[in-house]
Amino acid sequence: MKIEGNFEVDHPRAEVWDKIRDPQVMGGCIPGCDSVEQVDDTSYRVKVSVKVGPIKAHFNLSVEVLEEDPPHTIVSRTSGEEGTRSSVVNSDNVVRLAETGTGGTRVDYIADVSVTGRLGKFGLGIFRKKADQLAEQFVVNFRDRLGVAQ
Amino acid sequence: MSKKILHSLNLNGEEVEVATPAGATLLETMREDLRILSAKRGCNQGVCGACTVLIDGKPVRACLTLTARCEGHAVQTMEGMGGDRVMATLQRHMVESGGVQCGFCTSGILISARELLEEDPAPSRAAVKTALSGNICRCTGYRTIVDAVCSAAEELAQ
Amino acid sequence: MSVVLSPGSVEDAVAMLAEHAEAMPLAGGATLVAMRNAGLVEPTHLINLDCIAELRGIERDTTGGIRIGAMTRHCDTAACNDLTGSLLVLRRAAGMIANRVVRNMGTMGGSVANADPAADYLPALACCDAVLEVAGPEGRRKISIHDYVQGWYETALEQGEIITAITLPAPVAAPSAYRKIARVTGDYATASCAMALDPDGKGLRAAIGACGPGPLRDRDAEAVLRGRLDDPEAVLDFAACLAALADPLDDVRGSAEYRLRLIPRLITSVLSEIALQTEVA
Amino acid sequence: MSLVQPDPVFVGGSVGKSIAKPDNLEKVQGRAEYIADLYRPGMLHGAILASPHAHARIRGYDLTEALNAPGVVAIVTGDDVGDGRMGAFIKDEHAIARGKVLYVGEPVAAVAARTEQEARHACRLIKVDYEELPAVLSPEEGLADGAPVLHERLADYIKVFDAGSAGNLCSRTELSEGDVESAWADCDVIVEGEYTTQAQAHVSMEPCGALADVDANGRVTLWSANQSVFRVQANVCESLSLPMSKLRCLTPRVGAGFGNKMEAHIQPITVALALKAKRPVKLIMTREEDFEMVRARHPFRVRMKTGAKADGTLVARECEVLVDCGAFADDSPGVMGYSLLMCGGPYRIPNLKASGRLVYTNKLRFGAFRGFGNPQVLFAGEQQIDEIGDRLGLDPFAIRRKNMLREGDQWFVGPRIGSNGLALCLDAVEKAAKGPRADGSPRNFGLAVTAHISGLLGTGAIVRMLEDGTISLNTGATDIGQGSDTVLAQICAEELKMPFDQVAVASPDTDGSPYNWGTTASRVTYTTGRAVRAAAKQVVDQAMSHAAEMLECPIDDLELREGGRIGRRGANTDVTFAQISGRAHWAVGGPLVGSQTLVYDEPTHDPKRAIALGLPFPRIGVFSFAALGVDVDVDDTSGQVTVQEVWSAADVGRAINPRLVEVQLHGGFVQGLGYALYEEMVWDGARLANPSLMDYKVPTSRDVPDAIHTFIIEDPDPSGPFGAKGAGEIGLNAAAGAIANAVAKATGARHSHLPLTGERVLAGMLDSGTSSERSA
DSSP: OEEEEEEEESSOHHHHHHHHTOHHHHHHHSTTEEEEEEEETTEEEEEEEEEETTEEEEEEEEEEEEEEETTTEEEEEEEEEETTSSEEEEEEEEEEEEEOTTSOEEEEEEEEEEEEEGGGGSOHHHHHHHHHHHHHHHHHHHHHHHOSOO | OOOEEEEEEEETTEEEEEEEETTOBHHHIIIIISOOOSSOOSOSSSSSOTTEEEETTEEEEGGGSBGGGGTTSEEEOGGGOTTOHHHHHHHHHHHHHTOOSSOTTHHHHHHHHHHHHHHOSSOOHHHHHHHTTTSOOSSSOSHHHHHHHHHHHHHHHO | OOEEEOOSSHHHHHHHHHHOTTEEEESSOTTHHHHHHTTSOOOSEEEEGGGOGGGOOEEEOTTSOEEEETTOBHHHHHTOTTOOGGGHHHHHHHHTSSOHHHHTTOBHHHHHHHTOTTOSHHHHHHHTTOEEEEEETTEEEEEEGGGTEEETTEESOOTTOEEEEEEEOOOOSOOEEEEEEOSSTTSOOSEEEEEEEOTTSSOEEEEEESSSSSOBOOHHHHHHHTTOTTOHHHHHHHHHHHHHHOOOOOBTTBOHHHHHHHHHHHHHHHHHHHHHHHHHO | OOOSOOOOOOOSOOTTOOOOOTHHHHHHTTOOOBGGGOOOTTOEEEEEEEOSOSSEEEEEEEOHHHHTSTTEEEEEEGGGSTTOOBOSSBOOBOSSOBSEEOSTTOEEEEEEESSHHHHHHHHTTOEEEEEEOOOOOSHHHHHSTTOOOSOTTGGGSOBSSOOOOBTTEEEEEEEEESOHHHHGGGOSEEEEEEEEOOOBOOOOSSOOEEEEEEOTTSOEEEEEOOSOHHHHHHHHHHHHTOOGGGEEEEOOBOOOOTTTTTSOSSHHHHHHHHHHHTSOEEEEOOHHHHHHHSOBBOOEEEEEEEEEOTTSOEEEEEEEEEEEEESSOTTHHHHHHHHHHHTTOSBOOSEEEEEEEEEEOSSOOBOOOTTTTHHHHHHHHHHHHHHHHHHHTOOHHHHHHHHBOOTTOBOTTSOBOOOOOHHHHHHHHHHHHOSOOTTSOOOOEEEEEEEEEEEOSEEEEEEEEOTTSOEEEEOOOOOOSSOHHHHHHHHHHHHHTOOGGGEEEOOOBTTTSOOOOOSOTTOIIIIIHHHHHHHHHHHHHHHHHHHHHHHTSOGGGEEEETTTEEEETTOSOEEEHHHHHHHHHHTSSOOOEEEEEEEOOOOSOOTTTEEEESOSOSSOEEEEEEEEEEEEEEOTTTOOEEEEEEEEEEEOSSOSSHHHHHHHHHHHHHHHHHHHHTOOOOEETTEESOOSTTTSOOOOGGGSOSEEEEEEEOOOOTTSGGGOOOOSSHHHHTHHHHHHHHHHHHHSOOOOBSSOOHHHHHHHHHHHTSSOOOOO
16 A cells, blocks of 8 residues: 655755654654654654554554665655554655755655554555545644744 | 353253353354354354344344343244244255255355244245345355245245 | 443443443444454453443434434334435435344444444435434533544544434425445445435435545535526536545445546436435325 | 155156255254364364565564463464475475465464464464565566565476476466467457456355364374365375375365365364374364465456457467466466366367466465356457457357357367257257347347366265165265265266165265365266266176076176166066175175276377467366356446346256256356456455455345346266266356456447456446446
């Protein structure tokens, strides 16, 4: 399942890049994120809770930054499982930052997500909607964190 | 985790005490604790109909019914239909029509059909197909099953 | 495995839900037990609502309005003679849920609380302007069906709240109908349409199911359409308004594109079906 | 208490009578025992941990927590099963994932515990350390340069035919006769297309399961839901490196198979658990596991081109298939090879060329499913026949009659056709479907024809006359509900001129039954029936010898009389089987036993006629033929197709039990209807997205036409028992092709992708202008 999207903010690219590379900022923006722990320069441990209707899942994820080209591109891989190991999540993510003509930044993201196991048996379409919804929420939170452009 | 709870059930006309895991479904209790085996686990999600039983005369899915909820209600399975003339007639017509192939769905189908004839002793073919639409059969293509129910109803009407 | 508790009153049920963090209310079980069997939910406690008298039965109030207890089985709704005219749509929707056996188990309250976007009641209830009565730790309140669904499987129900009844305005003598497009009999809808004609035959109320998180209903567009039902262009404009509200899924039952295509087709076909009923009547 | 009267007793003349299956009685009473209904003293319950990855190396397991979980007795992983590999055509599959996992859902570990709940709980506590590898999710990806390789040791695997395996190419097959390339120039009309078909799930109502017990000497007894106790025995022994003499395989009642239970499912894992736990273990799959772990019908990509002369005479066809194998070969090489043998249809096409590639992918294995590759190529081929007919103004019956194969012709690459009732099938359908509907409206009629073999491989029968003159028949053929026990008993009773109910059929048992390859390939009536008849004949001959001595006359003067008696022609005196058998048991010669084994041995390939490379079945079988007509409606709102009426005519040589043949035609058609209209396994990346009956839909009673007319055509095959040929698959093959032709009639649009969902059909109607978009 591919999740793609983009959004624009008024802030300069360098600032957006710094925020995106700040685990605490990111942790605060990911909906349902319970904690972010930096393991080393390029890897993180993240706990996320997701709820779809009556179904709740708590994931322990590890995020590995595979490629970094500041302040343009960041390629990462997320993998992890539910606490009870009954579902497994993997995601390959690419985030690209581009300068808009007006001094702002355009953020494009693509994530190729797979969920197998317990939650993988749940309907195909609803996952995408939920993911899109989470992505939208992320953008709202991220804008909040950036605050009003100087 | 396998703590068992004692329930008293009215099963096939008899009062039965059974210890079964907390939150167990009627299907689990019948099969694992009582060895009542005519109801089958075909999907465990209420879709296939192979576990259909009667509760207070109404067909329900044993896989979606909690045993705890059955206290105070009458549960009937194929094992308890021995003296039922309507069921005997349905069974005979199923045997003769070719409506039985692998047989895994058969108990559930007959239980749905039995209740239909209670509600509507002279059902049209369309009514039979509607009544059986919650019981999947993968072998027969349904034609001979519908034949059996209709011809049983005709015989019973005489 | 879950402990089953069987409260005798709504208040007790609400208290039990509040007491156990991982408790879930159990209505008919048709969906919840299936999900539990598949390991999708793992409640420590199931609060069995089957022993609460208040949740049962279909009643008419003094104004002719209808109150359907949350634990009313689909089979009873499908057979309810009080659901006539403008409310017949709800009866028809109930009769198309899953199959005869599951209809003996599933309840209106359970189905509405689960808020599956492809289930049959929500569009029918939206078409009927239903109001939900709910009870929770903060007491009792009412929620309009139009405010009920807030996202994918997300509703206006707060933590610990249960639906106690669904109330409907008094039926009026006007035809109504429900049509569901599904892969096979008894499947969830790929798309569905609930529609009722105004008593004077000049306007309609319509709700589309399975094309977004909740039913699609556009009362402004209905007002614009009023008086122009025999104008095919106006009907298609109306359908376009509903399609504009859609946010359909791509799933095993059909693509988002197909669902969008079905919205105007459903509106026109159900409208002609209703028109036929009027002529016959 | 017996509620239902036993079947009427037929004295002699069993063949051709619609005798009710004796097993029906216990089934309607809910007393039939399937695998899940068996319990043994001290029995444990098993559960399986499935792979969450499509392709990964297993670096290790941590079982500590799981072993300490309540109720757990034993855990089996790839470390416990040795290096043995099983497989019908290519031995590429371990009992359980070992070293690598190759698809999401592949069994990685299994637990035996006191209860199923405890076993499932413990599975979730097993930690597996995986190193993920890139995955191959389509045949095209698998063939690409630099694709990740699933089976690094493919070259070393044992193969039973010239597979041509390399990289991810599991096998390739190339067949040709005539000269296709130059034949196109002789064609006045050519149609060409690319078609895709989807994966279909068998959905036997009974999910797969097994129960294994180990005796004091370490010998294993294994009950399982299966289509062949002998294939179970071979697969378990190959994958666990057990001598076959150490494993006895039995079968309870089986809740249908359709191909799903022919090769192994979880029998090897269940045996491994029982051996490790030293206690009986029962493992029953959930419906979801049955979808995700067993097998399914292959998705095909078919490129087909057909050419004809202006008068409709077919000149040439070329067919190229690309087949998704899934992670293991299973029956796939056979399915692909068979689909190519069938791709010309039952037609005289002098220039025919077929080629196929079968490619490993990181998905569930695909395998045998009723039709065995035939429905996929037929969907393409029978549409092209109609298209040629349309172009030339020939109706569907006319163009098929003009080109159909006749008795004595040779099938593609060589097999000689025995009996052929196709013309009679076409006549029956045409006559019955003629004219408009009852309400006067025109039909949307679609036609397709098909042929299917019955035959293949080894089989046997032992007929024993018991002391009282009644009969015990033992064949080793598993009755999966279709009624083969009944049919074989009818053949036996007929040969012995005995009442049907005096023939008891023994349940298959690898300890006592003669070898039977399996209940598959529409073969039991034909092949096992031949063995039964021959074995029964031996018993008759032996009885005759006794009777000659008892009646003191030459054998030539004796006749077999109805009811188990032998008498002297023209005289009233006779001796009964009871008298004969008593004499044989106690005095002279020993008990009467007839025993016959055989293997189907007519070669498929005629090297003088055709070129064949990588042919997995060197000896296939005899041909049954069928014609199928359907009348459909298409809903203008949704595009959904409803089949209104069906005419299914099949030449089965001789119907041993006409009712059972009819039900095969009904059931086969309805399974084919699901395939044609909505059944589809959908993958989201590597994950099967609809492994449940909530999301994967099969036809219900309301989705099928009430009017399914069947016509049994009997053109006896000289080699078949009483002329009989197979009937198990032929009712399904043509469904999708006939429905596609009817949809084309109704909507003016041709479809090259299955299933014909409302969505696809509506899009076709909008394209062809038979419906219009309703938009503002």
